[in-house]
Structures are given as structure tokens and as C-alpha cells.
Amino acid sequence: MKFLEKYGFNKDDIADFLNNSPKKLIDEIKKSKKLVGENINYLKELGVTNYQEIFLEYYDMFLMDHSNFVNIFAKYEPQDLIEKLNKNIRVIEYL
Secondary structure (H helix, E strand, O other), X not given: OHHHHHHOOOHHHHHHHHHOOXXXXXXXXXXXXXXXXXXXXXXXXXXXXXXXXXXXXXXXXXXXXXXXHHHHHHOOXXXXXXXXXXXXXXXXXXX
16 A cells, blocks of 8 residues: 555555555555546645545545546535535535
């Protein structure tokens, strides 16, 4: 999971993630590094500052096809969505 470091994740967060996530999902994330990276980059480029926290909480979402991932967020006005996500990542559950 070292690839997450290039997206700004620190080693402690990665270690905690590995220790507290199902092996099957970790294996899937490792196999889908490119897709996971595209989805992380999308949130970063959108301006979401707590994308790491979102990933660590909703990691399975990042395995979603990139176009479907983008479509979830594209339905909303970007600035309003960014504000809400930066205040409370639980907003993801309602998208």
C-alpha cells in the first residue's frame, strides 16, 4: 500500500488502515492501484482537503469505476459539496 504515500498518506495512517481493514478489500485495492489513484486524484483536484480521511473511512468506494465515482459528485454544485465534505465526511453517505 506504499502507493498511497504519493497521495499524501503517512505511514501511520497506512499501517492503521492495513491493520483494521478486511484482507480481501486490501488485496482488491492493491490490484486496483490505478483506479484508486484516479478516484483519489479526482477528489484532490475537486478541492476536497480531507480526501485522505474520506478514503480511510470509505475505502471501498474508491474501487468504483472512475466514471461512476465522478458522477456521484458531479450531481452537486462543486463549492457547496466541497464545503460540506470538508466539514463532515459523513455527507458521503447521502450522495
